[in-house]
Amino acid sequence: MRIKTDPSASHEKELINWWSVVARYFGQTSPLLGFDLIYEPADKLNHNMASLNRVYDKTIRLIHAIDPQRMIFVAPRMRAAPEDLSALKLPAQSQNYVLAEWHIFPWGPPEKRR
Incomplete structure (x- = not known):
């Protein structure tokens, strides 16, 4: 996932578009299926909380516009x-x-056991 190493607007859009496809594909299927947006945010995304919150906000809004009751993990x-x-x-x-x-x-x- 390129957004972890480069939280630029283009990679943010790439991630949001990917989730749009997933949300439309699964649509109103079983509520037992949840979406984990970014498993373990890392790399440069670690140091850019504003970017992480922005991508979560946009992606959550998009998914819930398609499927309002889909469980989302962040x-x-x-x-x-x-x-x-x-x-x-x-x-x-x-x-x-x-x-x-x-x-x-x-x-x-924390220590080797003998």
Whole structure:
């Protein structure tokens, strides 16, 4: 996903267009299908919260214009770090159908065990 390494307007548009195709394809299918917009925002997108929030806002609005009850998952910056959840700015009219995701992966014990 090129928007992670270059959050430019052209890559933002590319991502939004891709989700438009997906939303139109799945349309009003099973509500059990949710869309995870950007799994683990990383690279340059980590340092551009305004761009991340803008692309989330535009994409959520577009998807919900096509399918108003589609569940959408969004992740905060820094590979879905929970401490950045409060920095997410999401469209108010979509709040019942947008879920924030976060995770922390254990990387093993801090010391080698003998």
